[in-house]
Amino acid sequence: MGLYLFFIFAILTLLFAITIYITGKNKREDTYTDLETEEWYCPECGFHVQAGDKCIYCDTSKP
Ligand SMILES: [Zn+2]
Numbered sequence: 001m002g003l004y005l006f007f008i009f010a011i012l013t014l015l016f017a018i019t020i021y022i023t024g025k026n027k028r029e030d031t032y033t034d035l036e037t038e039e040w041y042c043p044e045c046g047f048h049v050q051a052g053d054k055c056i057y058c059d060t061s062k063p
Helices: 002-035
Strands: none
Touching: none
């Protein structure tokens, strides 16, 4: 019986953690939408640009 209760508690904790994670992720994406910090890959050299709209290696603008 004790193990059964522990199992339910573990699942509830996991669901709670997932909810917090998803909520925080959505909030972060909303904030970034305004700040123009979306990550993208440069089509010319393949560099992973993490901020800005220009590749720092070959000066290619964001597609
Ligand atoms: Zn580039």
